[in-house]
Amino acid sequence: MNKLPLIAVFFVIFMAGCVGGFEGFKFGGSATTIEAPDDVLLITDAKVVPTPPIPADSTFDLTFLVENTGDAETGKEAKATKIYAFNWGRCEPAMGGKEGYGNANEWKNTTGEALIGIPNQETSGGRTIFPGGGAYLVEWTFRSPTNDELGRVQGICTVQYKVGYDFTALTVTDVNVVSEARLREANRAGETITVTPITSKSKGPLKIDIAIGADQPIREGTTVPIRVSVEDRGAGLTREVGKEALTITFPDAFIKIDCEKGGFKRAVAEKPVYTNAEAMPFIRKETPPLRCDVTMPSATDLRTYTINAQMDYRYELFDETDVSITPTIG
Structure with a gap:
């Protein structure tokens, strides 16, 4: 006659005690x-004017839309939205004197990182982008590098930017x-x-x-x-x-x-x-x-x-x- 070890018998009894309350249910x-x-804000429709290639030592505009897919009526709009460019390669910002942008000495944050934003967003604590499918058009002007800065060969300026916002x-x-x-x-x-x-x-x-x-x-x-x-x-x-x-x-x-x-x-x-x-x-x-x-x-x-x-x-x-x-x- 085969005999189960005592530990195995104990295990069977223990498991039966755990699940027995649900048996048959x-x-x-x-x-x-x-x-x-998932989407709240979208960055869309980026354009460069005039159409590249841009001649050396000249200005061009970079534009894009920040679209808010939120709904103000239900409180789902993005809050305290801030828009910044933080890198532009060998090109340079050329917004000095434009309304709301100040001068190049102001395009830095507290750590000294070079940044450019949009008008009035600092004084307003950020900008709530128009809710319910609205959009804000961002437009930045840059100056391309000179021939000497290019080394008289074709070059590329990569403009990098970010959009930050608060949400729940x-x-x-x-x-x-x-x-x-x-x-x-x-x-x-x-x-x-x-x-x-x-x-x-x-x-x-x-x-x-x-x-x-x-x-x-x-x-x-x-x-x-x-x-x-x-x-x-x-x-x-x-x-x-x-x-x-x-x-x-x-x-x-x-x-x-x-x-x-x-x-x-x-x-x-x-x-x-x-x-x-x-x-x-x-x-x-x-x-x-x-x-x-x-x-x-x-x-x-x-x-x-x-x-x-x-x-x-x-x-x-x-x-x-x-x-x-x-x-x-x-």
């Missing part, structure tokens, strides 16, 4: 995610909790309990992901891991989620929550609101997840709760235009 449905578009990300997700009594009733009747949890993610390049670590509906009293991470879907750049920039809010009925061990700290005293305790770096366009272990509250029959996460951030788009320069004869 039938859950149906699937999660639905609704996502608003928001994600709301459903958590469906079912009572023990309802589960037993469904099991006796051979019924499948079907729910469709909905997750909504707001407009913008940064998307907050809330991952519920259990199939739904979740039995009351069950402790479930909930992981929160941020994904960068945009064409621009942000290096990290700043310390205390991300908050997650649970329903008041959720009274047994452990977030402190998973990278959060309490944001509001005596409220189920938590924030990231440290900055969250982006690694391959996504942050490592933070975690909360949450015990589901009591439920009468079936109850849907919502969890939301919100984050304020600054995002930067980068673009560049190559301008061909040709030496002049003579």
Whole structure:
């Protein structure tokens, strides 16, 4: 007669004790995610006038549109938008004396980096680009290098520029909790309990992901891991989620929550609101997840709760235009 080792018997009993409460229960449905578009600001329609190649030691204009796809009525416009050129190769800015631009000595930031912007954006704390599909036309004038600076051969000035803006990300997700009594009733009747949890993610390049670590509906009293991470879907750049920039809010009925061990700290005293305790770096366009272990509250029959996460951030788009320069004869 074959005998199972004692440790194997213990393992079988232990596993049966863990999953026995769900044996025979039938859950149906699937999660639905609704996502608003990633784009907020777009850099489009870059042009050089006159058409290159540009003769040496002459001026040319670089123009492009910054389009805002946000909607002012719903508060989704980009805030504190700032537009800068930060590199122009061997060409030189030639906006001195133009209204709103000042002179070349003012085209530097506090670190001494050469920058040119658009009129009045510093005094206004940035510019909110026209909402609802509006656009702002940027126009910069440059002077091409001389023949001697070119070495009397064909050259290129690469003008590089960036657009930065403030925005807010928001994600709301459903958590469906079912009572023990309802589960037993469904099991006796051979019924499948079907729910469709909905997750909504707001407009913008940064998307907050809330991952519920259990199939739904979740039995009351069950402790479930909930992981929160941020994904960068945009064409621009942000290096990290700043310390205390991300908050997650649970329903008041959720009274047994452990977030402190998973990278959060309490944001509001005596409220189920938590924030990231440290900055969250982006690694391959996504942050490592933070975690909360949450015990589901009591439920009468079936109850849907919502969890939301919100984050304020600054995002930067980068673009560049190559301008061909040709030496002049003579």
